[in-house]
Amino acid sequence: MKILKQITLALIFVLTFEALAFSQVHDPSWRRIIYQSEDNWFATEEAKTIAENVLLYQRAIGGWPKNTQMQNPLSSREKAQLKSLKNSNIEATTDNGATTQELYFLSKMYQATANENYKQAFLKGVDYLLEAQYDNGGWPQFYPLKKGYYTHITYNDNSMVNILKVLQDLKDNTGKYAIQLPKEKFEEVEKAFNMGIECILKTQYKQNGVLTVWCAQHDEKTLQPAKARSYELPSLSGAESANIVLLLMSLKNPSPEVINAIDSAVAWFEKTKIEGVKIKREIDKETGKRNTVVVPDENGYPLWARFSELDDNTPFFSDRDGIKKAHLADIGEERRNGYAWYSTDPNLVLKRYPEWKAKYNTPKKKQEPKDPYNMVVAKDGTGDFTTIQEAMYAAKSFPYERVVINVKNGVYNEKVYIYSWNTHVSLIGESKEGTIITFDDYFKKIDLGRNSTFHTSTLLVEGDDFIAKNLTVKNTAGAVGQAIALSVNANRCYFENCAFIGNQDTVYTAGEGFKQYFKNCYIEGTTDFIFGEATVLFENCQIHNKSNSYITAASTPQSQEYGYVFKNCNLTADKNVTDVYLGRPWRFYAKTVYIECQMGKHIKPEGWHNWKKAEAEKFSFYAEYNCFGEGYKPESRVPWSHQLKKSQAKKYTKENILKSTTKWYQNL
Structure with a gap:
């Protein structure tokens, strides 16, 4: 029985994960056509007729509207109306699987028919994903931007994860998509994917200084958890966070930052899982209506709340009035039965984590640089170290000659300390535009009292005779008060061809x-x-x-x-x-x-x-x-x-x- 239970659980996980992107599409037939049809079906006249509908629904900008059953026949009037909507670009979105699922359908059509129209529509859809991306790496729910919460970076219903999985398959050339990208487009896709991963790392929420998981949506400017609909309040999300972690676990050669993000999220999942209960949908004998209740079940699978408090992980629920309630039974019938308040998705993360941890998280022996006076830092692992701080830990104290740390292009999401004993250090970037050190500490986040400002720096220099060239140092906390990018508390320090980017208190020159x-x-x-x-x-x-x-x-x-x-x-x-x-x-x-x-x-x-x-x-x-x-x-x-x-x-x-x-x- 135990083995049967494990097999059943695994099957539920797989089916759930495959359907995640489309959980809000009420009629699943369009989804079934895309993902369950045999390859040879896509060469049929029936498939071609549906494909013409898909081309009609595509907006000029390249995206598609959501919750649309593309297979339904269209009248002449409906076709004319869709043509008139093309240039308006209204309702183009990646929400509820829109655009990403149409891209997969067109790829299958092109593979079966070699019709150039499908290829061009596919490439336009990829361009749409690239154009919709923010400079910080995130994606809004709608593009062109739609006023309201739709502008937030959207993890809700796995919107951003769906986009990144498309880009990942394209850049890795996994064979999932039959259409090959031009070389220049391939480079754009790879850059967009990397920016998206960086955005995920930057938006992972810190609770009292400890990384946890993600909110369903984050403010596109401050990157902080943000409100969407009235009952979707800033919170930590069990469901969306699970699929973000699964995406991070799929990365080859994950960086230390990615490994830390996964470890931290898994620790949060372990800490917040709800055991001994299950969700039951029953029919109320008096009203005859469906009712969702939480009932005891010692053998039930662990659950996670859809929304947990940012400060202490307490689950909460709310009606359309936005008032938080402690229990599911405390909210009204409409929201109680019309929304997924609990999730089992993190179970799949916990199931896969031990194997992933054994592969990527095995403690490594501290690496010694080939030349302690001339070290190389590279994100891709081609140098002596993958982080700048690792190189600093390996640097000689009070050296008799200058220690040069060459940093290859990449975004280094870390706080870097040049300690007082690390004198005569040179930090030389490959280029000012491409070598970026970034972090997002700020006064209230540090919260150590009146002098918290001085603990916020991304790069802190305390070693005398320091030199920095050809790099960018950012504090990305946003307009949230004091937040230092560069703090220099050392003598005889020189900075050339560098950029220091922040808001209040960008550069602190002390001593x-x-x-x-x-x-x-x-x-x-x-x-x-x-x-x-x-x-x-x-x-x-x-x-x-x-x-x-x-x-x-x-x-x-x-x-x-x-x-x-x-x-x-x-x-x-x-x-x-x-x-x-x-x-x-x-x-x-x-x-x-x-x-x-x-x-x-x-x-x-x-x-x-x-x-x-x-x-x-x-x-x-x-x-x-x-x-x-x-x-x-x-x-x-x-x-x-x-x-x-x-x-x-x-x-x-x-x-x-x-x-x-x-x-x-x-x-x-």
């Missing part, structure tokens, strides 16, 4: 008496996005504002001759940004000087702000010299700022600003 040098770099943010007490020279850099606010917040110590010096920099902004201050004093003796910089019209005429500190007007030193552009209006600046004379500006040389016990800056 009384410390000297730091940014050359040919791009720095963007919203408020005080360059802040700190170090002496820093910014030369030939682009400083980009994303909102009306303040560029700098220097906290220069009183004893320091120089604070921030911007030379030959270009101050730019988003189109809607019109009111930006050059700086405000974090501490009274703040010093910030702009020399021969181009200032866009977004710079406010008054230029500087005292942060409501009258004393700062006496002690701070804010100055400009020979700048230009629409935002340079020296005659309108606040009276307590300065316009330098030529003789005064002469002292702002690289040597004077950066001089130290060594002439470390000479060859930079």
Whole structure:
């Protein structure tokens, strides 16, 4: 009996998983035609007639509407109406299996008939999937975008997983699809797939600092769990998360980040499974209506709630009024019987996990680099390490010669620490555009008290004589308050051809008496996005504002001759940004000087702000010299700022600003 039960469970899992994408299509006949028809059927006249319907339903943009029984005969009037809808592109979607199932049908038709029309419609559908993807790697429920919750990154009903499985089969050339992609399209598909996986990793929810699973939908900007319909509240989802994990488990040579994501999700599934009950659908004797109830069953398979609280995993239920209830029986008949409130899907994850873990999660012996002074980091495993932090762990402490860590192109989703004992380290990216270090910590997420800001950095440098070139450092938390991309608390540090991207508090330059040098770099943010007490020279850099606010917040110590010096920099902004201050004093003796910089019209005429500190007007030193552009209006600046004379500006040389016990800056 035990063996029979296991076989039955496995069969239920397989059938359930195959039907996941289409669980909301009420009439299953279209789904059966696509997935259960014999290959030779697709060459029949019946199949060709249906295929013509599929071509008619396809919108000009390449997608299809959902919940449509494509096999139903169409009248002349209906065909004319579909032709008129083509260019409107309305209701094109990937929800409920739409578009992905039509792509598979067209592939089967092309395989059976070699009809070029099916191939072109298929390729247009693939283009639709690529075009609909957000820059952050996610997909909305509808594209073109439809107002409302439809713009959220949508895992609900496995929409995004369905898309990624199509792209995965195409890029891996598994043979599931008979239509071959052109080389350039293959590269686009591969890039889109990788971006999608990165999005999955970035949206995995952290509960008190611990990775858990996913919500059915995530905000397309902040990536945080988001609300959909009134009864689909921000929550952790057992059903959708299971299929995300199954997708991650299908990846060949998974990265450490993917392995960690899977391990964390499995731990959550183990922690939150509901045992000793089952879902029963019975007929109410009094009303004669169907009623869904939870009843005891010690032999039942584990269940997971469709919605669990973000902070403590407590299951909840709700009617269309959006009010949370503790038990299924607490909500009304319509929602109680018309929605899948529990799922068995994570059982399949737990069933496959031990074999996957044995294959990919076996602890590896710490790898020693071939040359400890010249290491290579590569996501694809072709280097000494696959993560930057692994290389840092292997780096010599207080080395007698420079340690060079070459980082190949890739998105490295990790917090990187250059410790105080890791002096003379060079982090050299393959390219600024392709070598990206990213993480998403922010003040409230860290939640360690008033100084939480300083724990949010994606890249933290504490080792003196650090060099970084040709890479991008991002804090992707979004507009959620303080969130540092780069934190430098070290002396004699140099950054060249790098990009630092964030919102509030993008770059923190720390250390009384410390000297730091940014050359040919791009720095963007919203408020005080360059802040700190170090002496820093910014030369030939682009400083980009994303909102009306303040560029700098220097906290220069009183004893320091120089604070921030911007030379030959270009101050730019988003189109809607019109009111930006050059700086405000974090501490009274703040010093910030702009020399021969181009200032866009977004710079406010008054230029500087005292942060409501009258004393700062006496002690701070804010100055400009020979700048230009629409935002340079020296005659309108606040009276307590300065316009330098030529003789005064002469002292702002690289040597004077950066001089130290060594002439470390000479060859930079």
